[in-house]
Amino acid sequence: MQTLDKPLSQTDTLTIAGRTFQSRLMTGTGKYRNFEQMRQSIVASGCEIVTVAVRRVQTHAPGHEGLAEALDWTKLWMLPNTAGCQTAEEAIRVARLGREMAKLLGQEDNNFVKLEVIPDSKYLLPDPIGTLEAAEQLVKEGFAVLPYINADPLLAKRLELVGCATVMPLGSPIGSGQGLRNAANIQIIIENASVPVVIDAGIGTPSEAAQGMELGADALLINTAIAQAQDPVKMATAMGMATDAGRLAYLAGRIPVKAYASASSPQTGTITS
Structure with a gap:
């Protein structure tokens, strides 16, 4: 049996x-039952990028008091996010606060921001116009912008053209666990992107995580499916393994889908009576 000389991640x-x-797995810090469960889950997932909701930390929202100090930021890369912002103006302001927060925690060169502009409180769908406006300004200010968007191939390309570091369809x-309902559009985004594509929101199971990576996504961001699982640490482990498995399957190249059977045993050179 052929084996990899080094782990896939290397x-x-x-x-x-x-x-x-x-x-290639990013995780969040929200919705966990306690900080210890969060810490153990993040370690178990193997992730290196962890999102932090800037507004919730700044305002000491319930469950977020002391969050910034709860993790070892010498081993993890903070991805401040603008969760809770309903307009481009709000998101720009919160992104600036996030960059300062990262600096205070020792990440002086961290200019990353996960951009969320979400005026809709029921479905939590991102505002495409506000997202594009905020992205343009933040790129001008030197941010590495990772925008959260609906699976819209045209918007994804526009965001790439204004200088975003990734697109995140x-x-x-968010939090629905419905899986990849937008797989067809995500596939179009992947095929046309020249920046990393990160599937963000909706993944509920490791099989869905693997499916996303098999499509050719560069990474996944998973929070609720881990944090709200009955055993978050086990689920985090499973999600990390599924991410690697899906990526390896994508690199291996799947067989073509056929409308008819194809025997796996040879039809020539067989023993006859």
Whole structure:
């Protein structure tokens, strides 16, 4: 049996805005039952990029008090996000706060921001116009912008053209666990993108995580499916393994889909009576 000389994560790295990561799974910090469960889950997932909701930390929202100090930021890369912002103006302001927060925690060169502009409180769908407006301004200010968007191929290309470091199409609504409802559009985005494509939101199971990577996504961002699982640490482990498995399957190249059977045993040279 042929084996890899090195783990996949050492031979197939992810690069965003010039920074290289071994893991292709990003995780969040929200919705966990307690900080210890969060810490153990993040370690178990193998992730290196962790999102932090800037507004919730700044305002000491319930469950977020002391969050910034709860993790070892010498081993993890903070991805401040603008969750809770309903307009481009709000998101720009919060992104600036996030960059300062990263600096205070020792990441002086961290200019990453996960851009979310979400005026809709029921379905939590991102505002495409506000997202594009905020992205243009933040890129001008030197941010590496990772925008959260609906699975809209045209918007994804526009965001890439204004200088975003990635595009992050949703698989289905945040926290819904509906899986990849937008797989066809995500596939179009992947085929046309020249920046990393990160599937963000909606993934509920490891099989869905693997499916996303098999489509050719560069990475996944998973929060609720891990944090709200009955055993978050086990689910985090499974999601990390599924991300690697899906990526390896994509690199291996699947067989073509056929409308008819194809025998796996040879039809010539067989023993006859």
